[in-house]
Amino acid sequence: MNFDDYCGVWVFIEQNDGKIEGVSLELLGAGRSLADKLQVPLSGFILGDGIRSLASQVIAYGADQVYVIDHPVLKHYRTESYMKGVIHLAQNYKPEIILYGATPNGKDLASAVATDLNTGLTADTTMLDVDVDKRLLEASRPAFGGNIMATILCKKHRPQMATVRPKVMKALAPDSGRNGKVIEENISLKEEEMRTKVLQIVNDVTKKTNLADAHVIVCGGKGMGDLQNFQLIHELAETIGASVGGTRDVVEAGWLPHEQQVGQTGETVTPKIYFAIGISGAIQHVVGMKNSELIIAINKDPNAPIFDVATYGIVGDAMEIVPALIEQFKSLRTEKGGEVSYV
Amino acid sequence: MHIVVCVKQVPDTKIIKINPKTNTLDRRSAPAILNPYDAHAVQEAVKIRAKTGGSISVLSMGPPQATAVIKKSIEIGADRGYLLTDRAFAGADTLATSYALSKALERIEKDLPVDMVICGKHAIDGDTGQVGPGIARRMDIPPITSVIEVTEVNPQEKTVLLKRKLTSGYEFIKSEMPCLLTVEKEINEIDYSPMPNMIKAARYEPIIWTVNDLENVERTKLGLKGSPTIVGKMFTPPRPEGGKKLEGTTSQQVSQLMEILLEKKDLFTISKA
Incomplete structure (x- = not known):
């Protein structure tokens, strides 16, 4: 594995029903400062059906470029379809760091992708930094018990990946004047090859606030x-x-x-x-x-x-x-x- | 219908004490228990078996004393249990753990094809939730995480209907079998174990496998060697702004608190209804 081939900080932009999750915007904020320290571009990647128009929002919140995979099979989140897209992107463009929100879907996706890319994944990170010289992501999380944090490193594999808890990082104020590049990718997905179907999604309004x-x-x-x-x-x-x-x-x-x-x-x-x-x-x-x-x-x-x-x-x-x-x-x-x- | 439940022995975080000097866990202070989420996973398998028939195997990886969690699973209702125990597995992160467990599942599958794998949402010591989906990828079966209800299992058609928790709500998923589920706590209540299970558990001797019992294993993918993540450093996080105790009488304390809260103007706004 030649580490020099891997470049850039990436953020998974999770959207549900065409609305970007707050944690993804927070991660663009955190990713921006990591990318600046490493002097590399910050990219968002977004998957879904009819979600192209969200790319401008991703740029406004700090991304230099946005990778978009728009496909009817990606209408609802499913591990098998989404991971195909993410693996395709990661193998083609080789980012050195990928961040995901630690939501049910973000964690699910990151776990599957890490296995297929044979790389390290740190769960539920609450602090992020980079060692610029070694180009290492320093993903810290509460260690099991105690008032103590552990910094997890992934030295010998790329990309370095982490899921990050919602509401820990801060989103930048959106700037609609920012310029960025939108890169659309096509992948082959067939509904009949999917082994899982989403039958119904229910937004639970009985709980006053999540x-x-x-x-x-x-x-x-x-x-x-x-x-x-x-x-x-x-x-x-x-x-x-x-x-x-x-x-x-x-x-x-x-x-x-x-x-x-x-x-x-x-x-x-x-x-x-x-x-x-x-x-x-x-x-x-x-x-x-x-x-x-x-x-x-x-x-x-x-x-x-x-x-x-x-x-x-x-x-x-x-x-x-x-x-x-x-x-x-x-x-x-x-x-x-x-x-x-x-x- | 053959269900394999993956279980882990963990220290009971409810009882565990912290060494105030080193700020680390005093592991000796905590009894080892079956990871609570895994208990629900075994219970769910028992519920499914009651409808479909078939059998339940449990699989664990850990030190020799982890046989205790297999016995506990037998008590809840599992039929048999396997423990992977070998120094070669030690120090594994989630990637190396899912590799070892998937190799054991391959071996189990040779005797009896597996229709479903169930894992707990996460283990309360590592708290990652990454091993379940990892196993599913290695077996090339669909993972369905955060399951809160197994609505219907159809062994003839090899399909299962599930309710899965989302950030704000839930969804219904239909999946082909074999598949892997990770379950939340609210999926079921743990039943009291019937007496015959207790007797069986007390006498049960789990099947013990070392690395030599697994086939086609790449040793470099096991344990510490097979783990891409390492702990770089441990540090004490910055404390929140004060830890200040408010003094005085109850009413003085309450007014001080009101001042602090109302200073956060963006939080407490008095708006006309």
Whole structure:
């Protein structure tokens, strides 16, 4: 393998129903700075059916070029059709780095592609950098347990690949004046050769906000005591327009459904504000929320490990503090009219 | 119908302690358990077998004591179990792991063709979710990840109908068999093991394979040697901005907190309804 043949930073542009996923735009932002350091072009690649027009958006968010594969068989994401396209592109154009969003489809695709390209893949990265001299991608992620990060390297294989958690990197402000090149590729795909069919896609609107995308999360733990006290968590969330989360204990006690579990065996979340109420801060919970921007912890036990990761902590009784907080927000609303919300 | 479930022994992260000095895990503090997602994978296989008949094999790779997770799988309802254990497999990343497991699957398939492989969504120690799709690629069967419901299995037509979780919602997929599924926790509830299973598990001796039991293995693709990724360095991430404790009476603490929150003006805007 001649490493000099491999050049450029690539970002998988995930689109659903013609809409680009936020994480792909974030990765264009992160990829831009990697490409600048390496002094190579940044490329987006996008697959789908009738998605050519999205290329300009990819350029506006920082790409120098966009590879497009537009084909009816690519209408919905499927591992077998999408991986064919990505492998075709990677083998023809030989990027040195490929980044994917760590979404269900992004992770699925990257895992399959890595196997066929016989290369390394780092999962759920939260920090990205490059060693310019060695042209090495430094993909860091929380190591198993502990407040410790591991930097994963792929020294002897190309392309170097990583999936990156949504809401960790920052998208650039779009610039519609940016220039870029659109390269359209054709590949041969036949529906009758596909072994899987997407029969129906259902957007689930029953959940008010997807936890992974929430800007504010109020998360309760076993320290709330019982199901009745846990209603305070719901009430605070409703007052400030937040989503509700819970720890593994809370979910196992049946106070919340599993999809609202935050932590290693639940959702990984990175909201702007995270309330950890009655949560001791067990490691498997902390790995799922510690990248939140602002963490407010409320707990009786001054030694609870949650205070180590909290930006602000209140040692006290949640049964007193939470109702007071709700009261404050409610009176603010009455005073000023309207409602408290995220904009 | 022959289902193979891939399972892994992991330290129980719920109980594990951190050494405050080194900031690393004290592995001795944690009991080794069957990866929780894999327990759901075995349970799902049991549910499918109840409708279609057939049998369930479990496959694991790990140190000799990983036989415990195979016994646990027998308790849930698997029929037989294989453990790949050899120093040659040690230090494998996801690429080398999927290679070793796919070689074992090749060998299993020689005795009994495989209709479906089920894996847990990910292992709670590595947390990657990359091994399942990797195995599927190596076997050249379709991978369907994030499965939350196996709606219908048709062994005659060799098709399966699945519900798969998406970022915002879900989708229904029809796949040909053989195929590989990775399952989410909400796919099922783990049943209490019936007494005969417990007795069988207690007496069960898993089939142990070393690298010599596998055929056509390229040794350079195994273990540490076969792993393209390496850990470069470990470091403590920058702490969030303060870890500041708010002092005073409850009402003082609450007003301080309100000030902090309202300072984030872009987050809390009072808008007229």
